[in-house]
Amino acid sequence: MIEKNDILTGKVQSFGSDGEGVVCAEGCVFFVPYALPGEEISFKALKIKGNTGYGKIEKVIVPAKGRVQPKCPVFYTCGGCQLQHADYETQREFKREKVKNALRKIGGVEAEVSPVVACESEYGYRNKLQIPVGGDANGHTALGFYAERSHRLVPVEKCYIHPAWAEDLMAAFREYIAVSGAKGYDERTKKGLLRHLVAREIDGKLLVTVVATARKLPCEAWLTGRLQKLFPGCGVYVNVNTGDTNVIFGDRFYLLCGAARLEGRTGGIAYEAGAETFVQVNPEIREKLYERAMEACFAGGADTVIDAYSGGGLMTAMAAKRCKRAYGVELNKEASACAEALKAKNGLQNMTNICGDAAAEVPAIMDRERALWQKESAGKAVSSPHGYGEKVALILDPPRAGVARSVLQAILKSGIERFVMISCNPATLARDLGILTGTLREENGVLVKVPAAETGETSGKESGKFFDGESIDGELPDGAGEREITAYYKIESVEPFDMFPQTKHVETLVCLSKKSEKHISIDVEFGESDGQISLKKLQKELNEQKLKKKTTYKDIQKWVEENYGFKVHTAYIAEVKRDLGLPMYDAPNAVEELKRPRSHPTAEMSDAIKAALKHFEII
Structure with a gap:
């Protein structure tokens, strides 16, 4: 029997939905982050529930062909990225299978999934920075991303999937924290001023939003002056979020300086984007997608x-x-x-x-x-x-x-x-x-x-x-x-x-x-002249049909219960209708393999249903 902290070995069978490796060991399925399909690994069992567990990789015994050295020094602790240890083709294949598996397992949909459209910029592609502000392990205010599946802040000075402007902005904001003494928000104590730093870049211009628990920032003029000098013309907002929530923005935005919106152009369209406006974060792929x-x-x-x-x-x-x-x-x-x-x-x-x-x-x-x-x-x-x-x-x-x-x-x-x-x-x-x-x-x-x-x-x-x-x-x-x-x-x-x-x-x-497999095409002329179909008459007939209440199965069930004192199943109503030769929708259940024999309405139920059909003038 496997116990917590046991060291196990196994071969990675496939990717999990979050990019972790799936390993079968001693009758248990383990999800092990940073393991790639085809690899033989040793790992520590961290958590076991039933026949499912979570593990931490200890050693890659036989590496996969697609394993590479991560570019970011905090990749294995920061939760921002999950796949830097895999080459780009491995990443694309994982994402294709992720979509295919989700459609089949969750939606019951079998569909051919095309190869993933590649991005030429594997790093530095994001036009939006969204980074939490909180306390590091020593209690000092820091900028960073949360570790995977936690709210433990991992301080970062540079994020490799963002362009250079993001590194400059984070450095300037760390300066502001040092000058102002402002504290990061603590989710446990609900104390602290600064919650998030959010910025969007379009065509070289920035729109920066400081998410805080209060409208007034200490050393506000220093911050706006520093950002305006670093990014000429940038807009700076304060957003107030006092909620006990993981939603980033609150309801109130206050413009401190600069333009309220950014202007850009894509697909031949000139557009504007504000602090809250949704814009795809990868301009290259956005163009291809749209x-x-x-x-x-x-x-x-x-x-x-x-x-x-x-x-x-x-x-x-x-x-x-x-x-x-x-x-x-x-x-x-x-x-x-x-x-x-x-x-x-x-x-x-x-x-x-x-x-x-x-x-x-x-x-x-x-x-x-x-x-x-x-x-x-x-x-x-x-x-x-x-x-x-x-x-x-x-x-x-x-x-x-x-x-x-x-x-x-x-x-x-x-x-x-x-x-x-x-x-x-x-x-x-x-x-x-x-x-x-x-x-x-x-x-x-x-x-x-x-x-x-x-x-x-x-x-x-x-x-x-x-x-x-x-x-x-x-x-x-x-x-x-x-x-x-x-x-x-x-x-x-x-x-x-x-x-x-x-x-x-x-x-x-x-x-x-949505194309019906059963239809015919006919040419008709609408108008009020001879040989044409009158739109006025057609509209009148449609209105009359709308005024006439349609009888539903619920109406029939309710009438039977009120007049006969018992309930009837919709399947019984359908059976009586079928026996009477009434028009029916295609019966999708006709070839269903039933788990148990289907019961039939009693004679009394059949009579009650027929009486209801007569009452509603269906027969």
Whole structure:
């Protein structure tokens, strides 16, 4: 039996999701940081729980071909990077497998993952510095990064994945700490002034933010003067964060000197970025990623693009240059204001910025697009199996937490035929893709994988399992809300981009489409003349259908319980409907291998269900 601090040997089988080596030893699976696949190592067992453990590498007995000497002297103690001990090709292969494994294990999605798009600058690529201020081992205020899986500060004087300006800025801030005597924030005692130093660089200009627990900084004039001399024209903010939280910024920003925003240019777009505005940290890969996103977005010939989680509006503007209308939806007010400035700066009259929740705004935009499509189609021959959704493309670039469930449901019901999704977190990407492709569904508030027998394929075949965010057992009801899921999405491509060399992180671009396998194309003319389809009459019929309440399985269950005094399962309702020859959705459960024989409704239950169907005028 393995005990803590035992020294073990073994061969590294593969990478773990965080870049650690996976080693099997004496029936236990160990995760060992800084071990590479193919290596034979000795390691100390630090923690064991069941048949899983964590270890610390003691010696590399047989090194992997891809092992290299780390560039940073504090690499093995600082938690900022995880892969400097691996050559670049090994890093790229790890990230490709990381994405592939996350899709399969978390989302139940099998997809071909392209090789990782490489970054020419393996070091010095970051345009943003975000470094904690706290106490070192001796209690002195220091700048540094947290050790892996801890909040123990590791002081650093230089970070190799940042350019030279970051080293100069950190040196100047250490001078300020010495001059002012300001103390770093202690998470245990909740005392101290300085919490973080944050800086962004665009086209040689800097925007610096000191995150502190109070508005007034000691020796404030000394700090602003020193930074202005070192970085002419730089803007300097104080952000006040008094919360007991690991969130970096508080709500209040105060500009001490210089410009409030930085100006830059990418993809032919002039843009602005404030202290909070999201901008990708690697300019080289950002250019490649956004260009590929635009190619994928317009591959289907979209006239309109919706950019949800649009941030400062950069991709919205790039899309606006290529289409009739582009909408940016962003919840953060400061970022939305930057997007408005970007719109004006670039003269993009076809770009609309909306500060709001994508869950509500995407359906509203689609309703607007439908009205425009109907108006533009009047008197014209139109060929479309999908309606107005076919000409609309969507861009999703959510934060690490992924796409909100309400937004996913809005997308599934939107009719949008094509969209691209960008993610910096393979785990939440896999979860969201599972929902969008139908390989995950919600049961009792928990996401579970849908058996392959139900989905037919893992690429998003139509099964219609979600209606208004509600999980339905058995076949689907005849009506379940005005916006129904007619088909899930299928994945066309998965392309990782190495936005963060030397680290475990990876950016991924996924292209999805919703194309029914069963449709016909017909040419029709809309208008009010003879031989044309009247839009007024069509709208009247649609309004009448909306006014007529659709009967759901819940309605039937409630009616039976109120009138017969017992409950009936949705599967029983489906069976009675099938026996009566009523129209049904495709039965995805028909070939499911059941864990136990399925029961059938009693004669009394069948009679009650038939009575309910008569009551609701279904039969």
